[in-house]
Amino acid sequence: MDVSLTMWVLTVVVLCAFIAVDFFFGRKPHEVSLKEAGIWTIFWVVLAVLFGIGLAVFEGGTPSSEFFAGYVTEKSLSVDNLFVFVLIMTKFAVPAQYQARVLMVGVLIALVLRAGFIAMGAALIASFSWIFYIFGAFLIWTAWKLIKEANAEDEEYEENRFLKMVERRFPATDQYHGTKLFIRENGRRLITPMLIVMLAIGSTDILFALDSIPAIFGLTEDAYIVFTANAFALMGLRQLYFLIGGLLEKLVHLSYGLSVILGFIGVKLILHALHESGVHTPEISTMFSLSVICGVLIITTVTSLYATRSERLKAEAEGKTSGQDETESAERRS
Template identity: 55%
Template sequence: MNVPLWVWFASIAGLLVLLAVDLVIVDRKPHEVTVGEAARWVVFYIACAVLFGVGIWAFAGGGYAGEFFAGWITEYSLSVDNLFVFVIIMAKFAVPPIHQHRVLLIGILLALIMRGVFIAAGAAVIAQFSWVFYLFGAFLIYTAWKLAVSDDEGDEEFKENPVLRGLRRVLPVTDTYHGGRSFVRVEGRRWVTPMFVVMVTIGTTDLLFALDSIPAIFGLTKEPFLVFTANAFALMGLRQLYFLIGGLLNRLVYLSIGLSVILGFIGVKLILEALHGNSLPFLNDGQPLPVPTVGIGLSLTVIVVVLAVTTIASLVKVRRDPSAVKKVG
């Protein structure tokens, strides 16, 4: 897929415009986001992603469009799992409801910038060392196993990452919020508010989540443009999804199992593709192995079906057994 530089710039500019519109319209007057408002924005961002995918279909073909949709759906589903931790972060920092949208907006914007760097690095490594897909595949299978056997992540206590700990040591942080401000001057000295700290927390925590989501999407498409845009649309819609289903997260009791199946499936897909194009000298004398590969159509079908079954099974489970509902926050 040959993507001209101007298409990269135009796509990034378009994404920035969407973020700016969101910031101006939604956050013009800080308020607690309602379910109805969040629902409208979720539909808007989903529509934007679908239109973008249709555009790819029209200009680059159905194969690349399928890769985009598979990557976007996978990233979106993995992001839903991340919302559990976002709820815990918001509770730990006692973020006022009227400022939670701004926190998520800036935090996720930071995450998108850092993911862009991560994606560029990953693409460069893949271009030079095709055998890295063996590592990606093995890592995803391991992550899938850990996710399937771990306890409910919603019950875990949030732990500060090294970036946040270093920030606290270097910068003076006020004890209280000062409206929506990130920096204040008190008695002639400049201070950082908890608002800034929680934004950095959201951004850096999301980057940690990318350790499994980025290899997963590279298992669906090797095109950096599709990897980046799929991540961007998933992250942009994540903020409104937080307010829309925040109260329903605890009902998705089988979400971890569904995500583990998806990650494991993509891990196997990666290893099969690596074997199919093998160049490692100690494996089959550096020659490709005649193994089957998984097409993007099958991948997209598996992802959608697994997510649908997971959601339906979760809702049926909590309806029959209310005690199965997770405790989040």
């Protein structure tokens, strides 16, 4: 796609306008209800779908299919981010009424950081075609790493170096003071846990960007599509956190599904790099990629729900058996 500077500016302005509307409605600290989270989730999904349809009308089917493939990929990887967000919220004991504000600012930080990563990735691709080998190998390695992490029993959030540096250099309070980021206490300017947890959400996304940005560049080399797919995926993330918070624990096979997707895109990137180098290799189409991604996500969701249901029924059966044994034992003693 040949996107003019005017189109870039217009896109950013419109996105900022929608973000401002989202922020306006959620400006007052409150616990987000399922109804509110559902309405805003649908809003952002519909907005992304309309954008993809607009690309199909004005630019053709290829950019549109690339956008949808990138959006679905980024959205699925973003759901994996929510697991870490839950750990961060728990570690910092964020009150329920402040969680929406934390996520809003954290996601905005993540969006700005990802824009920088996207610009860097586009520049590397334009200058060095062999960068696809590195992207591909990195995604395959990440896929293997995800499988290993999925087999780990317990997962805890560990503060990154940036966050530890902030906590060492800037004195902080132990308690939340509403949505304030700074307070003055005994003549000293202190940061609050609210600022720390916002930085935790935003800076943690850098690690996820290292996976997701190469992944979407494996589906499209168009920086405009990469940026918009990331923007739409991230901006609906805050509401999705509250909508499927209880469902996250049931998606026990999500990491396996994401590892398959990342591994598939990694192979696609390497095949593309070989093709660009003059080696006769098959090119994987965007539509086929989209079908694989959606198929893996559907299968993963179904198997996850089945596995958690089976575990629940097994636990209930064991509980009933244990209760019956205790009752029979008590009767024999009497």
